[in-house]
Amino acid sequence: MAKLDNIIHQPVRLQIMSSVLALDPDEQVDFVYLRRILNLTDGNLGAHLTKLENAGYIKIEKTFIARKPRTFISATGKGRHAFNEYTAALKQIMGGHEES
Amino acid sequence: MDISRQDAKEFLNQIDTVQNHTRKSIASSYDSGLLILWGLIWVTAFIGTHFFVARAFHIWTTLCGIGTIITVLVCRQQFRLGNPTKFSAAKKLGWRIFWFWISLFAYIFIWLSILVPRTGIQVNAFIITTIMFAYIVIGIWSASSYMIWLGAVVTCLTLIGFYLIPLSYYCLWMAVTAGGVLLGAGLYLRFCWR
Numbered sequence: 484m485a486k487l488d489n490i491i492h493q494p495v496r497l498q499i500m501s502s503v504l505a506l507d508p509d510e511q512v513d514f515v516y517l518r519r520i521l522n523l524t525d526g527n528l529g530a531h532l533t534k535l536e537n538a539g540y541i542k543i544e545k546t547f548i549a550r551k552p553r554t555f556i557s558a559t560g561k562g563r564h565a566f567n568e569y570t571a572a573l574k575q576i577m578g579g580h581e582e583s
Numbered sequence: 584m585d586i587s588r589q590d591a592k593e594f595l596n597q598i599d600t601v602q603n604h605t606r607k608s609i610a611s612s613y614d615s616g617l618l619i620l621w622g623l624i625w626v627t628a629f630i631g632t633h634f635f636v637a638r639a640f641h642i643w644t645t646l647c648g649i650g651t652i653i654t655v656l657v658c659r660q661q662f663r664l665g666n667p668t669k670f671s672a673a674k675k676l677g678w679r680i681f682w683f684w685i686s687l688f689a690y691i692f693i694w695l696s697i698l699v700p701r702t703g704i705q706v707n708a709f710i711i712t713t714i715m716f717a718y719i720v721i722g723i724w725s726a727s728s729y730m731i732w733l734g735a736v737v738t739c740l741t742l743i744g745f746y747l748i749p750l751s752y753y754c755l756w757m758a759v760t761a762g763g764v765l766l767g768a769g770l771y772l773r774f775c776w777r
Contacts, residue, residue: 487586497594498601505602506668512605516667520608521601555668570598576591 490538491569495523495531500566503541503558511544511555532556540565609667614730615773617654622766624650629758632703636754639703680721687717704753708745711761712738733768737761 491500498521506512518528535541540562544555558566586594624646631642658681691713700706715734722730740760748756 497597501598501601502605505605506609510668512609512668516609520605570595573591573595576586577588577595 487572488565488569490534490540491565493531495521495527496535499528499531499535500540500558500562500569503556504563504566506557508558508563511557514554514556517556535562538562538565614727615769616657618733618765618769618772620653620657620769621650622762622764622769625762625765626758627762629754629762633754633758636703680724683721684717687713704745704750707753707757708741711741711757715741729768729772733764737764740764 491497499517502517502521503512514528514532518525521528532541532543536543539559542557542559544557546553546555628643628646631646632639635642691710694713695706695709698709700709715738718730718734718737722728722732722734737760741757744753744756744760
């Protein structure tokens with residue numbers, strides 16, 4: 484039976500992980516930009532990012548650029564691995580080998 | 584966790600959609616403004632040259648000077664504040680592209696002094712195709728397929744204008760095609776590429 488990761492499977496977190504995983508491994512996305520492209524609120528995005536960070540799937544870096552606070556998000560190696568496992572599980576289900 | 588085959592397909596489609604949207608949004612946020620700017624400059628300069636050919640040099644140097652200053656300011660500002668993403672190679676790549684453009688323009692002047700083109704249209708077609716060559720190189724470098732296509736399409740349109748269009752219509756042809764393609768690509772990236 485293909486196992487789906489509960490942390491990633493939540494719809495908003497799936498969007499966040501998909502978006503962050505679209506970047507290059509050494510690339511980080513701005514919090515405000517991510518909020519805009521995913522059409523989320525500050526609170527909603529923040530809460531789900533915290534869950535993903537606690538799971539070790541993403542890294543959140545707070546910094547100052549031109550004296551303004553900026554938050555950047557990137558996927559960790561563990562996050563990339565978990566996401567790949569998740570998509571592999573979906574493909575397995577779709578392929579009909581483990582259909583529920 | 585149990586989900587159906589149909590649900591799995593929908594989740595995979597959703598992942599694909601979000602990833603495409605993210606990549607395209609980021610690419611368009613970097614490039615669309617500058618493409619619109621240079622598209623407008625080319626359209627204006629070519630139309631100006633068509634109607635005031637004696638002032639072509641002044642039209643081009645003035646507009647390209649203004650365009651270069653705005654480009655440098657926009658890139659500097661984007662670099663400092665507005666980048667949607669940050670990555671360790673960004674600074675290096677930005678400087679590499681900057682020095683690539685500086686070297687290219689230095690070499691354009693060297694090549695022009697060696698080749699000594701006879702007409703303004705030769706100079707123009709030479710500079711436009713060299714800039715499009717740079718687009719293709721940067722596109723290959725930064726894995727931006729649309730820059731490669733843009734460079735190739737504008738090069739072909741310039742060659743058509745140079746070899747097949749009557750000389751008196753060359754500037755109008757270039758305003759509509761080459762300038763239009765840059766402007767159109769910028770507007771498409773900004774507003775439609777989702």
